[in-house]
Amino acid sequence: MTSVAHLVEKTTEFVRDHVFPVEREVVADGRVMDDALRLELQKKAKEAGVFGPLSDPRYGGLGLDTRAQARVLEAAGASLIGPLAVNAWAPDDGNIHLLAHVADPEQQQRYLAPLAAGEVRSAIAMTEPAPGAGSDPSMLRTFAEETDGGWVINGAKHFTTGAQGAAFTICVARTNDGPTMFLVDADHPGMRVGRRMQTLDHSSAPGGHCEVVFEDCEVPDAAVLGEVGQGLALAQVRLAPSRLVFCMNWLGLAVRGHRLAIEHIGTRTGFGAPIAEHGLAQGLIADSEIDIAAARGLIRQAAETIDEQGPASSQAKHETSIAKTFVSEAVWRVLDRSVQLHGGLGVCEDHLVARFLVEARAFRIYEGPSEVLRWSIARRALRPAR
Amino acid sequence: MTSVAHLVEKTTEFVRDHVFPVEREVVADGRVMDDALRLELQKKAKEAGVFGPLSDPRYGGLGLDTRAQARVLEAAGASLIGPLAVNAWAPDDGNIHLLAHVADPEQQQRYLAPLAAGEVRSAIAMTEPAPGAGSDPSMLRTFAEETDGGWVINGAKHFTTGAQGAAFTICVARTNDGPTMFLVDADHPGMRVGRRMQTLDHSSAPGGHCEVVFEDCEVPDAAVLGEVGQGLALAQVRLAPSRLVFCMNWLGLAVRGHRLAIEHIGTRTGFGAPIAEHGLAQGLIADSEIDIAAARGLIRQAAETIDEQGPASSQAKHETSIAKTFVSEAVWRVLDRSVQLHGGLGVCEDHLVARFLVEARAFRIYEGPSEVLRWSIARRALRPAR
């Protein structure tokens, strides 16, 4: 067995033994997914040797390439809170990647090290209420004015994932030299985490999706991440791997839902035959098998491209856009079929598939709605012809 | 304006003025949809002259044929709780129909009159936990043993819609002479309403979907609804109109979600143009227009067939099966597109479309899952060839 196959096996066992029981409490019994619970799970993941599939060994991570991440995170994704348990959940996954690529040594020491080690969580404040930046980052309105040796940030954000309880937030703001990223500590004056939004995906993220306000928030030059004016380029560096990690995690959940459906219909009969022998039920099973296999193939291909051509390459951008579009829709279909195969029980929240479906809905919107991605895929495909 | 068109207009106004405000409290602010609230809404509906689209005038209803019901209930369905406000929500809608067709005069007086007038709610206890009757009614295990002048019922039910707070429950049980329906009062010894199931659709039904146990529940002969051994035939009488009322109500909600999406994108811009001018957003809008028009056409055709050939006719069964299958899936697609068109806000529960989508999921399962309906549609279509 290769070491990756071994890691996949260990991750599968860890999730089954240590995460599934907690997941049931969170999903069906209302246990709150807070940082205490996260730390408890991550401690067990460390003990099991499966912590940190996205992190460098120097921060206690597993040091995997993207191809290996794909296999390990599909295993972790078998539970809604499995990726969090191994420290590969949004937005920390993308922030770890971003900081590893563009933070200076001091920033890496201060922000990346504790984040990659699971000691803290982080947030990224990008999306803004209309008429600010939603899917279109060029509409950014939050503004950072340069002062003597620093910056003053003003603006409002929402859908700031993980903001409650985050040790720091990466704020994307316009400057006179273009969009720029700033590292802002949790207790920093002028940044206020507001209301947690009532989103459908409330089981999986300890920090929620929040409103965040920057009001005369003064930060020093050292808070600039990467270069001034390079905020959107940096967002691109973060985007391809982040989208693909989403795909890996959610594919794992789709596989789990599919298996739950297979187990469920294996125990039921109706109309004179086991449900598993009814052709239309078999059709749903087959379609999910096909969706899962195709999703896995697209993730694998994009992972290989990231490893070989880099996360900011044009080909990586194209392939992760394709993977995100297909996988987010395929996951939705697979989970929807799993609900359907459970019959009435499929819409009961104490059966996990109901909650999985609801939690998955946002995946077709976050990090690029399918329509925006299709548009960008088409424009790239049409480029040679114009 | 015809009187039906006038009633549609009045219903639309009533829902907009009196139901929408309450709906927001229920969906976004956690107000509980209980009987007090139901009675408050129904009182207003009576004042507005829009109460009782399914009831006979002698019980305070509007005395509409099925075609007229289709138009009025689409208007009422604009709110998740609109149909309840006019007394056309499951399971009372089907029970009103059933009692009107098969109850004896005394039963009509005692059960139908207060139900049709909105004074009380009812339940129907049909579905059973495995290995009992789910989609396949022939698997019924709840048993009623004949005694001297009465019956003793034993068995377990679940998904008994509306059971909490229902004045009476129609229990379907096997007897030695075949499946039979029994009317059981709320306070009757031996019937116990248990746990309310944690279903995804929790905003719209005051009585929930419950577990109900019958334990040596003795009822007199007068409790038999229709004839002994005719329980499944009676269920068929109830089924076609009940499925179609579901279609009418949910189509109304799909139209509402579609309009909310149209309004939403009318106010947004991105990538240099109003969202309403982006082709892929237009594609979603067009697909929903088509789905809605097709759903309406199928409902109308089936309503006409019920009016002309009767609710238990073979043609009515075929057409309502077709309508239920298409409409439940079309409603799901329309609401899903509406969520998608709202972008991130689409998955926030304080935007109604998120909640609409989640509530609608069960419609593809209740009263016949799509797969069971497709199977029955096909077998009817294949009959001539075999």
Place this chain on the structure above:
Amino acid sequence: MTSVAHLVEKTTEFVRDHVFPVEREVVADGRVMDDALRLELQKKAKEAGVFGPLSDPRYGGLGLDTRAQARVLEAAGASLIGPLAVNAWAPDDGNIHLLAHVADPEQQQRYLAPLAAGEVRSAIAMTEPAPGAGSDPSMLRTFAEETDGGWVINGAKHFTTGAQGAAFTICVARTNDGPTMFLVDADHPGMRVGRRMQTLDHSSAPGGHCEVVFEDCEVPDAAVLGEVGQGLALAQVRLAPSRLVFCMNWLGLAVRGHRLAIEHIGTRTGFGAPIAEHGLAQGLIADSEIDIAAARGLIRQAAETIDEQGPASSQAKHETSIAKTFVSEAVWRVLDRSVQLHGGLGVCEDHLVARFLVEARAFRIYEGPSEVLRWSIARRALRPAR
């Protein structure tokens, strides 16, 4: 039986007894669908009393409203050449409608009377090779220059349906006062019918889809149909009914293909059971039943709107666009499933479904491709919001 129901029955019998045998010769044995054959079939249709569902009684037609046409033409459409046999095939159907609405009495006498009576065929020359008018009529390049008492037309057309052997062609050309329609006789100097295009739909149209060139083609003022500059408005008058007639005809063919599939699988077994009992085959049958019912509902609704609000009303335009989009795609799906249910024989041209599928492909493009129609449907739906 109503007189419409009676006419439907007679049309069904006529098609079965007189058209099906000829269809097989045309489709499977290569008999050419020429005017001799058309006249032979139409003669029989007249004898059977089913000729002219689109024509006025004064021209030997049946004088039906659009709703009745829908039912009769679905029956005629059971054969690929059934609509032609009753004189309701493109482009004559639309031209009959157009001339009935806008031609002056002399033009009606000269052009409409023989066309409606089936004595002659006609063509309409609208579409042009790029960069002329394709889906976008505003790109019209064919130009008619006003002279003393007449016009000189120059330009190239293609996809001129029915041009070979047509007694006259309606040419749409730009003038200095806007697009205008001209009636041009077959033998008129300056109009040359060129190559018949090698389209996939070659069994059903005696006159083909042709290239037509106008070279200094002089016509008198009397050749103007309707008013100068009103060409596009007149095209709109023609468009809604013409699209709907397409829908009626092709729905009939889809129903036929569906029935052929039902018959076929009724005689076959595989894997230990009749094919008709295999769930996935049943799923295809059910989906086609649903598609057919939905298509019929949309046609009926649009027909009613044309009858009540007129063919050029905004509502008729919207509903026929919706109907055309859905029906053309539903017909395609139904025929595709029928092919699939025939197994290997489904792709043999001596089994009719193979040919039906190929012939149907153009229906999703002619008279407005689905994408253009979706775009226009969406813009109409979005109008209130902007």
Place this chain on the structure above:
Amino acid sequence: MTSVAHLVEKTTEFVRDHVFPVEREVVADGRVMDDALRLELQKKAKEAGVFGPLSDPRYGGLGLDTRAQARVLEAAGASLIGPLAVNAWAPDDGNIHLLAHVADPEQQQRYLAPLAAGEVRSAIAMTEPAPGAGSDPSMLRTFAEETDGGWVINGAKHFTTGAQGAAFTICVARTNDGPTMFLVDADHPGMRVGRRMQTLDHSSAPGGHCEVVFEDCEVPDAAVLGEVGQGLALAQVRLAPSRLVFCMNWLGLAVRGHRLAIEHIGTRTGFGAPIAEHGLAQGLIADSEIDIAAARGLIRQAAETIDEQGPASSQAKHETSIAKTFVSEAVWRVLDRSVQLHGGLGVCEDHLVARFLVEARAFRIYEGPSEVLRWSIARRALRPAR
């Protein structure tokens, strides 16, 4: 550049320079795809060093593993007759594979050597008219009776691909010891190639799909391929690679159709903008990009499994079933969109995409219809649960 990448490039160039011109003559101008033409093309392929991607070097082939075949055959598939030109078209592809795995040395010398070298063509006579073996091989009725030192075969076959002009035919027949494969020479008494069936795919196969009759056809023991009674097991050895080669070839054609569509809309405008900027056209392009990428991923995965676990492994069977189902449907969708994007020209046979679409229809049926494959995929997936 790896040697495989170099071979892909050479194949691409060969197809573009030598096959495209011939393809146009065959598809649009009616040139007959006969053996003279096949030999002419294969001669050029040999000169270009791209002949024999499925054959062993000892027979003049390229000696590629399945992964490399996938890339090379996608390149060859860019033309409808490209795979034939490099000797990788059905049924010779599967027969080469089969003979290489199970023929004895003498049979390899006599049958495999000239076949792999392109000197001759072959056929496989498996499918029978009802009530014989169609999709279900267990229904085989052709019977081989054992005689002294040989066999006498009787039975009727159809859809015998490549039969006209084939040097030999592999006949699958029942014996008292189970289904068995026999090698029968073209001129062998008792085997008669009958009617060429009028299938939709008539441009690509020199030998057609034929009816073949075996009438007291005597063959010696040496004609048995593999072991007596192992005919269905041998068919399985052939099946997985054969399905996957189909996928590779047709994916290549889908990519070509997609590129033709991209080129086409790159030159057109409508409604005030280039077609390439219309959102709904972009949506079609994006969907095809996604379909193509997903298809490629599934082929690659299945190819790897064949290489690593063998063509008859259970995993190879599962993955090639999934690939065949998805790819055949994705190819159909991509070609259908390409037609749609061509507008009216898309249904003209002198534009290649029209013909590509029609030719591709059978791919969803041959070598396992989608429904039969879905059924087998589901049963494999459900096995653990039962």
